[in-house]
Amino acid sequence: MARVSTRNRRRKRILGTALSAFTCIALVAGCAQQISGTPTTMGSYSTTEVAGLPVTNGPSGPKPGAPESPLPVEGTDNGPMDKLARNAVADIDDYWTAVFPEAFHRQQFAPVKRLVSYDAGGPGTQVCGENTAGVVNAFYCPPDDLIAWDRGTLLPELDNSFGPMAVVAVLAHEMGHAVQHRARTVRSDDQVIVLEQQADCFTGAYFRHVAEGSSKYFQISTGQGLNEVMGVLSFIRDSPGKSDFQGSNAHGSAFDRVTAFQYGFDEGPQRCAKMDFNDVSKRTTLFSSWKAEQDTDLPVDQKGLEAVEKSLREVFRDTGAEPPRITTDQSACAGRKPTTPATYCESTNTISLDLPTLQKIAKPPNKDVESGYGDFAAYAQVASRYALSVQKAAGLPLDDPAAGLRTACMVGAWSGLLVEDPIGKRNPVGSLRVVADDIDEGVSALLGEDGLIAADVNGDQVPVGFARVEAFRVGVQEGMSPCTTKYSAS
Numbered sequence: 001m002a003r004v005s006t007r008n009r010r011r012k013r014i015l016g017t018a019l020s021a022f023t024c025i026a027l028v029a030g031c032a033q034q035i036s037g038t039p040t041t042m043g044s045y046s047t048t049e050v051a052g053l054p055v056t057n058g059p060s061g062p063k064p065g066a067p068e069s070p071l072p073v074e075g076t077d078n079g080p081m082d083k084l085a086r087n088a089v090a091d092i093d094d095y096w097t098a099v100f101p102e103a104f105h106r107q108q109f110a111p112v113k114r115l116v117s118y119d120a121g122g123p124g125t126q127v128c129g130e131n132t133a134g135v136v137n138a139f140y141c142p143p144d145d146l147i148a149w150d151r152g153t154l155l156p157e158l159d160n161s162f163g164p165m166a167v168v169a170v171l172a173h174e175m176g177h178a179v180q181h182r183a184r185t186v187r188s189d190d191q192v193i194v195l196e197q198q199a200d201c202f203t204g205a206y207f208r209h210v211a212e213g214s215s216k217y218f219q220i221s222t223g224q225g226l227n228e229v230m231g232v233l234s235f236i237r238d239s240p241g242k243s244d245f246q247g248s249n250a251h252g253s254a255f256d257r258v259t260a261f262q263y264g265f266d267e268g269p270q271r272c273a274k275m276d277f278n279d280v281s282k283r284t285t286l287f288s289s290w291k292a293e294q295d296t297d298l299p300v301d302q303k304g305l306e307a308v309e310k311s312l313r314e315v316f317r318d319t320g321a322e323p324p325r326i327t328t329d330q331s332a333c334a335g336r337k338p339t340t341p342a343t344y345c346e347s348t349n350t351i352s353l354d355l356p357t358l359q360k361i362a363k364p365p366n367k368d369v370e371s372g373y374g375d376f377a378a379y380a381q382v383a384s385r386y387a388l389s390v391q392k393a394a395g396l397p398l399d400d401p402a403a404g405l406r407t408a409c410m411v412g413a414w415s416g417l418l419v420e421d422p423i424g425k426r427n428p429v430g431s432l433r434v435v436a437d438d439i440d441e442g443v444s445a446l447l448g449e450d451g452l453i454a455a456d457v458n459g460d461q462v463p464v465g466f467a468r469v470e471a472f473r474v475g476v477q478e479g480m481s482p483c484t485t486k487y488s489a490s
């Protein structure tokens with residue numbers, strides 16, 4: 001997040017390192033999320049459902065008593081990681097065998113020819129023309145039609161940080177590349193961002209099959225389980241310098257990746273097959289950041305707050321709502337329990353900020369447990385309370401899940417208008433700017449267990465992360481108007 005002026009490429013976040021030219025993933029430690037609350041149905045959306053499936057908060061992972069796949073794996077140590085990976089591939093095979101002919105008007109799905117397990121910490125073997133020593137990775141190798149994974153570091157770290165379904169997600173992504181080669185859904189191999197987006201979309205389509213209870217091997221809850229899988233996507237990002245829209249290693253921003261996953265989950269493999277350069281370039285935030293070179297973070301201090309307040313006033317001006325007063329004085333608000341890190345007081349139309357907590361949230365994310373989500377995530381908390389003032393002016397209720405989703409959508413709309421080239425050919429507003437990293441901070445914060453971006457006036461978050469991210473995305477992509485129409489209580 002930055003004020004427009006300088007032209008230095010910002011390299012703020014280092015979340016893992018892409019280690020090879022394969023379709024690869026990189027990893028950082030994540031965090032567990034909690035879900036609570038009683039979902040209710042209302043208006044044009046449902047909080048009892050996730051994309052048409054009931055909200056569940058049961059177990060996620062291997063199904064008790066699931067069979068053990070006999071799929072041959074080269075180099076295996078027959079340990080727990082390989083067993084998990086083997087079962088994942090078997091299940092993903094089952095899924096594609098069932099849907100492939102119909103989705104792509106083609107013949108049967110052929111499983112990949114070879115599966116290879118290796119230990120990145122070991123002496124290394126030749127796989128796909130490269131030595132695996134030190135390659136903390138999982139990848140699909142088109143010439144050999146093989147999927148390989150590092151059982152020594154990558155898989156256990158994914159399992160520890162996000163749970164076993166993270167391992168399944170990574171293999172589903174790699175199988176997505178194999179599907180592309182079979183179905184010829186991407187015309188040119190140099191459109192890396194399209195290949196990656198589509199593989200994430202196929203991953204989402206497969207996870208719907210698991211969420212529907214159709215998997216022999218795995219189960220996943222549509223609440224916390226899906227949050228964790230989306231969390232994996234949002235923690236696996238391009239390395240600095242490799243986030244060019246057309247770069248050879250472009251997996252997409254976290255926002256792009258979660259978007260693609262949700263498309264696949266919502267609409268199935270046919271939607272994924274429609275992804276092409278045009279489709280992706282219309283909505284990617286990477287494209288904007290690639291063009292809009294940015295400077296540094298916006299510190300959470302008086303000056304930064306003033307810049308954000310100005311920006312919020314500019315973006316929400318057309319709503320006609322009276323701008324709220326923003327203060328760091330935590331003065332009491334009659335009848336309103338304070339919410340952290342900001343409180344909206346409707347009786348006085350005032351937002352009071354807890355500055356130290358905002359500054360904590362603004363710390364750049366890294367592996368350090370003390371780190372926050374980043375500057376944008378902090379200011380998005382302020383924007384969320386501002387969005388409540390706009391809703392209040394419109395006579396909308398502020399204390400139900402619809403208010404939480406409208407808030408997420410409006411924060412998305414605000415940030416979408418600060419991108420140098422707003423999605424959908426809108427014009428950017430004011431002089432404050434965000435880049436893809438900022439939007440990603442928003443997605444990470446939304447998947448966290450606290451925070452206000454998708455919370456109502458009482459600080460109650462919408463229980464399901466999938467819905468929070470979706471509402472935020474609607475705002476980023478489509479602007480303000482769907483925020484009140486789509487998320488209206490009946």
Ligand SMILES: [Zn+2]
Pocket residue numbers: 023024173174177195196199251
């Ligand atoms: Zn990939």
